[in-house]
Amino acid sequence: MKKAFEKPGALLWSHGLTYALKRHRSQLMLLALLLAGTGASAQSTFPTNGIAEPKEGCYAFTHATIVRDAQNTIANATLVIRDGKITDLGPAAAIPKDAVVVDCKGKYIYPSFVDIYSGYGMGDAKKGGFAWNAAPQFLSNTKGAYGWNQAIKSETDAVKLFNTDPSKAAPLRGAGFGTVLTHQQDGIARGTAALVTLADERENTVILREKAAAAFSFDKGTSTQNYPSSLMGVIALLRQSFLDGQWYKNRPAKEGVNLSLQAWNDNLQLPQIFAVTDKWEAVRADKIGDEFGVQYIIKGAGxxxxxMNEMAATKATFILPVNFPSAIDVEDPADARFVALADMKHWEMAPTEPAAFEKANIPFCLTAADLKDVKQFLANVRKAIEYGLTEQKALEALTKTPATLLKAYDKVGSLEPGKLANFLITSGPVFKENSVLLQNWVQGNKYVIKNDGWNDLRGTYAVTLSNGNTYTVEIKGSPDKPQLSVLGKDTLSGKIDITDKLVVLNLPQSKGSNAGLRLNGLIGQNQWMGTGVDSSNSSLKWTAVLSKPYQEKSDSTRKKHAPQVGELLYPFNGYGWDKLPQQQDILIKNATVWTNEKDGKLENTDVLIRGGKIAQIGKNLAAGNARVIDGTGKHLSAGIIDEHSHIAISKGVNEGSQSVTAEVRIADVVNPEDVNIYRQLSGGVTASHLLHGSANAIGGQSQLIKLRWGQTAEELKVAGADQFIKFALGENVKQSNWGDRNTVRFPQTRMGVEQIYMDAFTRARDYEKEGPGKRRDLELDALVEILHSKRFITCHSYVQSEINMLMHVADAFQFHVNTFTHILEGYKVADKMKAHGAGAGTFADWWAYKMEVQDAIPQNAGLMSQVGVVTAINSDDAEMARRLNQEAAKSIKYTGMSEEDALKMVTLNPARLLHVDNRMGSIKVGKDADLVLWSDDPLSIYAKAEKTLVDGIVEFDRDYDLQLRQRIAAERSRLISKMLNEKKKGGQVEKAAFHPDEMYHCEDLQGGHQHDVIQ
Incomplete structure (x- = not known):
């Protein structure tokens, strides 16, 4: 005792004060011993080594403000718990005689929070022995009667893996959580999740529900299996697993047992939680669920x-993380120029997410998942409240909503008799800035979060010294971190240090002076008292009496206005719309109109657009209420159609893990926010055919889109268009340049490629003949569609021998190849292509970039056209697509092709290849108003697309683009200034980083990246 006070400024205690202190500490020790027996009764199934001492903890927490749930608060009430459960609560709750009474005057009691997305107690998933130089793994290496793909882990049960972990439970309890839903966060289908409390007890006593939910994601996790290697492959695997599960219910006896599919079916009865990493993944997950009648609970990405309209359309409940990004360190302008405006805007607007969900009336929970430090959880929830989330909805999102979703509201989520004694004791309203989370009781077990602050000592005190001097002292701050000021002519900042009932005060006596009073003593019920020294080191005694209790400012005076943030843009980058453009009637006057029809070029001609269609073509047309665009001296053409594109695709253009992946669909992974959509609109492109890559013989299904900038993936898709699929020949298919580890997948020769096709279509024919009850195979479904001309082939090709081979295979199975793309040796086999009915999509003058193209010539397109093959010039490259008009013009130079025929190679001809020439590709009454107004002859290198229209909507306007650049500069300047100010205030910042968007080519396995700043 004495040693504790042998420090500068300390005094020897008087006998009376020492006795009081000893008595006080004895009482504390006694209370601690009483509180030790707070657990539930010992389990009878466990033997006792020694004398059994069953303890039944009964406690009454009196004079508290009890927040029973988000809607009901009871003032000056009592909460009674016994044996880990709530037995009574309310103003008139009876206090049992054996209860330990805890006075909670001035305190608040809340239900402990429930986190519905956690990996608590799971440990790290065991990683396989994958190495980059290892051979491909085609089947699962999981031992046992499980499914073929080890990313489908439906059989995993969290309850079998769960171990209590006091070191991980403590910070979660410190954030206010008493219960979590935990699962092994590994794989696409992750199995079941267990609902557990955060008590430091045996596993069997903390598990509330063994199988409370099933979990999914788009991440294959620790699987070392090659398939799937892309997002579209993941989605295809999910879709096939649903179908296999349905089939397995009535499987033939020869199929035997598949524990993965059995678990898949069993788990469908549980709440389904799907974790995503992006807003568009949320839409994709919901779309899969809708396809199979499952409503997912979606764990969002922030x-x-x-x-929000798209989120509301999912009709899902969301789990929202609060891992708001830190400001970016943009002090160095060289760093700042590489930070995308979208990243800056996300930093500013991310805290508005929970409020946006509340405003949209979309149910949601809050989670501590994704936080680097769970200690930030409450601070971030308070930040979300600052940005518009109501406290009531925040509490509901942490209690009732998750508990109800998990069908556990009878146990947790509110304070009611019969429920678990899971509750928080706080110094004030839990979401107020200065409130302190003092204790978290879980299953009747007390866990101290902060000892400091239990007694709120804030207020104004009259301090009287034994020498007759008096001082007025004000204590503010928070209960756990009080701040002291000496009031007078000048308000002087002092120091206060409180440990239990002991207090040390340092009171300055004049401004700028270090000399002052140094006091220590004991905090009593009615007054403080002790001894100390003055500035001359003379001993004195002192007392302090509370003269005015501290009062929190009312909500009306404390409430901050929500911070001002920038506006949402669609898409969410600098070139997005603040409001999506609407279709309108438009009259383009006095232009040179390239019709691509028998009328050819029409000088000084008007084109009237109504309802997104071309309504009239002629001279001196009446505008009526239509917007008039002056086309004098300008050229109007049909929009450019890129027959071979890889823009607007998310997370992989190739599912190259197998030789046949006809089940995967580009439609599943369309990325409507790819800035290349906007860039290509600036080059006159209005439609793109999005193709799978060329990594395998039969790749994925294609998707035709219109470049409707700002719309959703579904709204980009061309409804009712014929469906296509990507085939490939040559070096990529046989993995010629894939390295030494890729010498296992069949085929490895061009001869083998032919056998892959023969085998695939033979299997498809046999599959079609199978009777009722067959297992539906999505891969073979697509091939059967080809056999019946319901799906059409676009084939990556170079060498004439392989081109001939595929046409022979097609003849043998009585289908035809719709389009040979690349086809740089097409001029050698153009007559055979014409006879077969195949068209061509090619490059104007690419050659010598690999062995297969040594015989390429720039006359290729012109020669094929002369033979009568429908020929298009395509890009296979996001940059080239912006100049397809110039690529088309090259055939005028090399083969003397007419200007109109050259323009058709990027407009009408690709429309014919894609079977949409009845809607696109020319300027004709009744066709879609997909048009480009050029500043010059569209085949000139000087021509600029001044306006690009899609369905009669001006999607690109060069004059407006200049305004957008000014807007971008102003918005970047505003946000950089705001981030610099955040750093100046001491806020957390992160290092500037460049986050390039995805950009793919045919041969990309992992994807390329763009190398300029995306606004």
Missing amino acids: NEYQR
Whole structure:
């Protein structure tokens, strides 16, 4: 005792004060011993080594403000718990005689929070022995009667893996959580999740529900299996697993047992939780669920606020993380120029996400998942409240909503008799800035979060010294971190240090002076008292009496206005719309109109657009109420159609893990926010055929889109268009340049490629003949569609021998190849292509970039056209697509092709190849108003697309683009200034980083990246 006070400024205690202190500490020790027996009764199934001492903890927490749930608060009430459960609560709750009474005057009691997305107690998933130089793994290496793909882990049960972990439970309890839903966060289908409390007890006593939910994601996790290697492969695997599960219910006896599919079916009865990493993944997950009658609970990524209409359309409940990004360190201008405006805007707007969900009336929970430090959880929830989330909805999102979703509201989520004694004791309203979370009781077990602050000592005190001097002292701050000021002519900042009932005060006596009073003593019920020294080191005694209790400012005076943030843009980058453009009637006057029809070029001609269609073509047309665009001296053409494109695709253009992946669909992974959509609109492109890559013989299904900038993936898709699929020949298919580890997948020769096709279509024919009850195979479904001309082939090709081979295979199975793309040796086999009915999509003058193209010539397109093959010039490259008009013009130079025929190679001809020439590709009454107004002859290198229209909507306007650049500069300047100010205030910042968007080519396995700043 004495040693504790042998420090500068300390005094020897008087005998009376020492006795009081000893008595006080004895009482504390006694209370601690009483509180030790707070657990539930010992389990009878466990033997006792020694004398059994069953303890039944009964406690009454009196004079508290009890927040029973988000809607009901009871003032000056008592909460009674016994044996880990709530037995009574309310103003008139009876206090049992054996209860330990805890006075909670001035305190608040809340239900402990429930986190519905956690990996608590799971440990790290065991990683396989994958190495980059290892051979491909085609089947699962999981031992046992499980499914073929080890990313489908439906059989995994969290309850079998769960171990209590006091070191991980403590910070979660410190954030206010008493219960979590935990699962092994590994794989696409992750199995079941267990609902557990955060008590430091045996596993069997903390598990509330063994199988409370099933979990899914788009991440294959620790699987070392090659398939799937892309997002579209993941989605295809999910879709096939649903179908296999349905089939397995009535499987033939020869199929035997598949524990993965059995678990898949069993788990469908549980709440289904799907974790995503992006707002568009949320839409994709919901779409899969809708396809199979499953409503997912979606664990979001934090950027869903950018598309709230789409989030509402899912009809899902969301789990929202609060891992708001830190400000970016943009002090160095060289760093700042590489930070995308979208990243800056996300930093500013991310805290608005929970409020956006509340405003949209979309149910949601809050989670501590994804936080680097769970200690930030409450601070971030308070930040979300600052940005518009109501406290009531915040509490509901942490209690009732998750508990109800998990069908556990009878146990947790509110304070009611019969429920678990899971509750928080706080110094004030839990979401107020200065409130302190003092204790978290879980299953009747007390866990101290902060000892400091239990007694709120804030207020104004009259301090009287034994020498007759008096001082007025004000204590503010928070209960756990009080701040002291000496009031007078000048308000002087002092120091206060409180440990239990002991207090040390340092009171300055004049401004700028270090000399002052140094006091220590004991905090009593009615007054403080002790001894100390003055500035001359003379001993004195002192007392302090509370003269005015501290009062929190009312909500009306404390409430801050929500911070001002920038506006949402669609898409969420600098070139997005603040409001999506609407279709309108438009009259383009006095232009040179390239019709691509028998009328050819029409000088000084008007084109009237109504309802997104071309309504009239002629001279001196009446505008009526239509917007008039002056086309004098300008050229109007049909929009450019890129027959071979890889823009607007998310997370992989190739599912190259197998030789046949006809089941995967580009439609599943369309990325409507790819800035290349906007860039290509600036080059006159209005439609793109999005193709799978060329990594395998039969790749994925294609998707035709219109470049409707700002719309959703579904709205980009061309409804009713014929469906296509990507085939490939040559070096990529046989993995010629894939390295030494890729010498296992069949085929490895061009001869083998032919056998892959023969085998695939033979299997498809046999599959079609199978009777009722067959297992539906999505891969073979697509091939059967080809056999019946319901799906059409676009084939990557170079060498004439392989081109001939595929046409022979097609003849043998009585289908035809719709389009040979690349086809740089097409001029050698153009007559055979014409006879077969195949068209061509090619490059104007690419050659010598690999062995297969040594015989390429720039006359290729012109020669094929002369033979009568429908020929298009395509890009296979996001940059080239912006100049397809110039690529088409090259055939005028090399083969003397007419200007109109050259333009058709990027307009009408690709429309014919894609079977949409009845809607696109020319300027004709009744066709879609997909048009480009050029500043010059569209085949000139000087021509600029001044306006690009899609369905009669001006999607690109060069004059407006200049305004957008000014807007971007102003918005970047505003946000950089705001981030610099955040750093100046001491806020957390992160290092500037460049986050390039995805950009793919045919041969990309992992994807390329763009190398300029995306606004």
